[in-house]
Amino acid sequence: MTAPGRRSSTFSRLLRHGFTDPSAAERLLESGELTPVRNDPVLLEALGATADPDLALLGLVRLLEAQPDTTAWRTLLDTLIAAKPLRDRLLGVLGASSALADHLARHPHDWHALVTYEPRDLHPGVEEFERGLAEATDPVTLRVAYRRCLLSIAARDVCGTTDLAQTAAELADLATATLRAALAIAGAAAPDDAALCRLAVVAMGKCGGHELNYVSDVDVIFVGEAAEGADEGKAIRAATKLASHMMRICSETTVEGSIWPVDANLRPEGRNGPLVRTLSSHLAYYQRWAKTWEFQALLKARPVAGDLELGEEYVTALAPMVWQAAERENFVADVQKMRRRVVENIPLTEVDRELKLGPGGLRDVEFAVQLLQLVHGRADASLRSGTTLDALQALAAGGYVGRADAVQLDDAYRFLRSMEHRIQLYRLRRTHLVPEDQADLRRLGRSLGLRADPVAELTREWRRHASVVRRLHEKLFYRPLLDAAAQLAPGEARLSPLAARERLVALGYADPAAALRHLEALASGVTRKAAIQRTLLPVLLGWFADSADPDAGLLNFRKVSDALGKTPWYLRLLRDEGATAENLARVLSAGRLAPDLLMRAPEAVALLGDGGGDGGGLKPRARAHLEQEVLAGVGRADNAEQAVAVARGVRRRELFRTAAADIVGSYGTDTHPVEADQGALVDRVGGAVSDLTAATLAGTLRAVVRGGWGDTLPTRFAIIGMGRFGGHELGYGSDADVLFVHEPREGVPEREASEAANKVVSEMRRLLQVPSADPPLLIDADLRPEGKSGPLVRTLNSYEAYYRRWSLGWESQALLRAEPVAGDADLGQRFIELIDPLRYPAEGLGDDAVREIRRLKARMESERMPRGADPKLHTKLGPGGLSDVEWTVQLLQLQHGWVEPGLRTTRTREALAAACAAGLVSGEDAEILDEAWVLATRVRNAVMLVRGRAGDTFPSESRELAAVGRYLGYGPGHAGDMLDAYRRTARRARAVVDELFYGAAAI
Structure with a gap:
């Protein structure tokens, strides 16, 4: 019995x-035989360094007890104390794997296998493992040798x-050696076959892939073939027997357990097909019947085993089919669908613990x-490597994956695979589920x-790596560029000069020689x-x-590429981020306006991605945020x-x-179909440009006031x-x-206020007219009282006096669309209150007023x-x-706006x-007018986008x-259909206008 003091110590x-x-x-440790362990601080420290010291000690005790005699027991203990490499290896295994501890307890001499592996002997390959299995002559001895x-x-x-990759490669090499040994045993049992x-x-x-699990x-x-002179049918039956026997040797459970299925x-x-086929039979199947996943496999x-020459013939013959699989119809979509199906089939109770198949798991990387x-x-x-990490490195080296992304994926994959290895190593069971028991997690x-807090640290690191994998999987696996690249013909995926020229001609490039120069430069x-x-370029x-x-x-x-050539994010953005590349291609080939804007602000390429929220992606920004x-x-x-x-600069961007956004919505891309509601597209463009103009005027007004008067202008000032x-x-x-309106501040003489407002x-007009390469922003104040002859800016009282005494019908009509856009908000609102009675006159319009509006329209x-x-x-x-649509709508507003609140809007x-x-x-009739107005607006927008300058009619130049x-x-080739459709739409709208505006219905 150990003394209490010693026990406590x-x-x-x-x-x-x-x-x-x-x-x-x-x-x-109370046993007298274990006194050296109890008293040796080196051994206790080594036990404490293992994954599970309790498990390691129990395994060591079992191993010592299993030694055949005292001499063997003492030899093991002395060697452990003296030799740190063996101590670390043996105790490390015992603390990580109860299954291997069981093996050592059954085969107590096998600990000697750990003595010989000094640094110079590390990383054995297939030949070394074959030597280790050489004495195995039956399934039982093969299992023992395999476990050793x-x-x-x-x-x-x-x-x-060894690191993760080396361990996985050694496991694959051991499997190779085992398959060869099993086939040799099967062959020895049936030499005639x-x-x-x-x-x-x-x-x-x-x-x-040289990356096997434990x-x-x-x-x-x-793959089977007849030996020289043998009948093919008999040969394939013989090969099938050998293959079946080999499988049983590896898969069956014996007193020593099993190896693996x-x-x-x-x-x-699959299971319905013959176990062994000839090479020609394999080729015929893959040429006619194989599914996408089979080429991926x-x-x-x-x-690895048997007739290696025949195996090489098989791989060589099928390789062209593997590397042409991406050209199959819906290839990318099929692979993506298969991955989603795997996730959907995981039981809900396991999906959060599934290390291999779950979201953010190993399969996402693979x-x-x-x-x-x-x-x-x-x-x-x-890129043609069967090993995931080698392939990932090659993808990064070739520019197909970002280097930072590749490093993150590599780190995550290694961590998750290491988790998988250690989970399986414990009991040598095939599982990919993260345990729930705290002791297992520890x-x-x-x-x-x-070591600090193993459970918390493990959970945190696991979730972090899984999150990285999930994010990068979504980014890479669902990359729109992939589907487009997969659809390229075999010679198009890489641009040799000859292939490039032929493709340029086939695609309709007018000057293939110039295009080739651009490709060469890029x-x-x-x-x-x-x-x-x-x-990128082939796509x-x-x-x-x-x-x-x-x-x-x-x-x-x-x-654009030249302008952003030294910008590290540019090409990475096109390759990796959603629809950016396709959006850029549509924008750059749609006309002059968007490319010209982009050349002056190349960093705006970043807007073409999938970013959401205000300020992100192609979603228009709110006026308040723009103004801010x-x-x-x-x-x-x-x-x-x-x-x-x-x-x-803000306006340009x-x-x-x-x-x-207009081009992408109109032309459509793989990820952004053509917007069905063209009216909504027109409204979005009109609203965005109007908001941007308002913010630009607000900024210009602030700049002028600050430069001339500091914080406060002598008069309140609003832009309508x-x-x-x-x-x-x-x-x-x-x-x-x-229109410009002002109102003197209290105590400021009207003359001083008026001079300030005019300045x-x-x-503002001077600053906005400073020569610039940007699209011009011209301020037109010709709708003011007295037109070009009247003062540019008036007080609110002056507007009130003019409209009360001199206002003409056309001015009331023009005021239907008046809305404050910048400056003093209160003054702007009071201006609106002033003009409302003019634009929505009580009792509507008299016959004379209606006739005058018609006369003005005809004259215009x-x-x-x-x-x-x-x-x-x-x-x-x-x-x-x-004009036809707008004047018709405005006539209705003038006539009925006083009784119909819905008509009191500035929007057509x-x-x-x-x-x-x-x-x-x-x-x-409303649908006909709306369709005509939307179409005419879209044509005007299109002309500006294509030509880079405004126009009210279709271009004459064919391109x-x-x-x-x-x-x-x-x-292509349907420009005539477009013109016919426009004429038809306009003709129908004119018939409605004739009835509503010029006919009895308008009175």
Whole structure:
């Protein structure tokens, strides 16, 4: 009996060394034979360094007790105390694997296998393992020899002598040696069968990829041929017997347990197909019947046993099919669907613990890597590795995956696989579930080097790595570029000069020689930038070609790439981030406006991604946020010129955002289909450009006031939007129609206030007219009282006096679209209250007023139509054009706005919908007018996008006309159909206008 003092001392030491049940450990150490263990601080420290000190001590006691005699017992103990490498290896295994502890207890001499592995002998391969299995002559002795070899692998693993990749490779090499030994045993049992045939064993899955788990099915495919002079039928039957026997040797459970199941279900037709086929039979199946997943599985095929020459013939014959699989219809979608199906089949109770198949698990890494390999490996042989981490490294080296992403995926994969290994090593059972028991989690965490708080640290690291995997899997596996790249013809995936020229001609490039020069400039060289460009360009060329001017698209892409050539995120963004590359291709080939804007702000490429929220992606930003950004920039500027330059910079970027969103919504991409509601698209453009113009004017006003008067202007000042500006319907090239109104502050003489207001207006116009490469922002104040002859700015009282005494009918009509846009909000609202009685007159309009409006409309049509223009195609003044619809709606507003609140809006489409709801216009007529107005507005927007300058009619140049047609949804050669459709829509609208505006219904 141990003395209490000694017991207390031992208990404390055990507790300090990490034993969770020091009382039980103390009882084990009470035996006199274990006194050296109890008293040796080196051994106790070594036990405490293991994953589970209690388990390690119990295993050591069992191993000592199993020694045949005292001499063997003493030899083991003395060697442990003297030799640190053996101590670390043996105790490390005992603390991590109860299954290997059981093996050592059954075979107490096998600990000697751990003595010989000094550094010079590390990392054995297939030949070394074959020597270790050489004496096995039956299934039982093979299992014993297998576990002995496995013991040495586990020892190196838990001690950190080998890393994850080396351990997985050693396990695969041991499996290879085991398959060869099992086949030899089967052949020895049936020498006549062995003589009749050639049998090749081809490893698949993780064994084929040289990345096997501790416990895993070993996937194989068998290929058989008749030996020279043998009958093929008999040979295949003989080969089948040998293959079946080999599988049983590895899979069956004996007193020594089992090795692992050999799974041949990846063969043609799966379980329903013959176990062994000839090479020609395999080829015939894969050529005619194989599914997408079968080619994905073949990516890791590697001959490992039997007739290796025949195995190599099999792999060589099938390799072209593997690397052409990505050209199959719906290939990418099929692979993605298969991955989703795997996740859906996980039981809900296990999905959060599933280390292999669950979201953020090992399969996410493997599927993403394999999909990228199969798509890009057709043309890049460096990607054709069956090993996940090697393939990932090659993908990063070739520019197909970002280096930072590859490092994160590599780290995560290694951590998750290490977890999987240590979970399986404990009982040598095939499982991928993270345990729930705290003791299991503690052992698992400690085995991975997490010692401070093993359970918490393990959970945190596991979740962190899983989150990284999930994010990068979504980014890489569902990358739109992949599907487009997979659809390229075999010679198109890499751009040789000859293939590139042929493809350019086939795609319709007008100047293939110039296009080739652009390609050479972009993709030549050995830099990472050139490598990524070579990945992008074959796909981009196709997207450019899906436009009216692919040459311009490629030229613009080169300009943007040159401008952003040293920007590290640019090409990475195109390769990795959602629909960015396709969106950019559409934008660069759609005309002049968007590319011109982008050339002056190349960093705006980032807007083409999938970012959501205000300020992210292509979603228009709210006016309040725009104004806040502009005013903040103005506040930081040193003078008014710099301040307006800041405002212009915001305007340039946001115009590009709006134009890009318009193009993507109109042309459509794989991830952004053509927007069905064209009216909503028009409203979004009009609202975005109007909000941007308002924010620009607000910033310019702030800059002028700050530069001339400091914080406070002597007079209150407001800007009133008119026309399309007030109606939230500005196009890309529209002028900003405005009125300026001011009101002297208390105590300020009216003359001083008026001079200040006029200086503000004059300075604003000057600053906004400073020459710039940006689209101009022209302020037009011609709708003010007395037109061009009247003062630019008036007081509120002056407006009131003028409108009371002199206002004409056209002015009331113009005021229908008045809305405050910048400046003093209270003054702007009082201006609206002043004009409401004019634009919504009580009792509506008299007959004389209606006739005057009609007369003015007719006069405008005859006088303002440009000479030589085709009226039927003039979107503004032509029959059924914008003016027809707007004047009709405005007449209804003037007549009925005083009784119909819905008509009191500055927006044409809203007012038309309100008129329909009030029964003033039939549903059919309202739809006809709305369709015509939307179409005419879209044509004007298209002209500006395509030509880079405003226009009210269709372009005459054929390529520009085709580009407008593409924007409106008409394919190549259908420009005539587009013009016919416009005439037809306008003609129908004019018939409604004739009835509502000129006929009895308007009275």
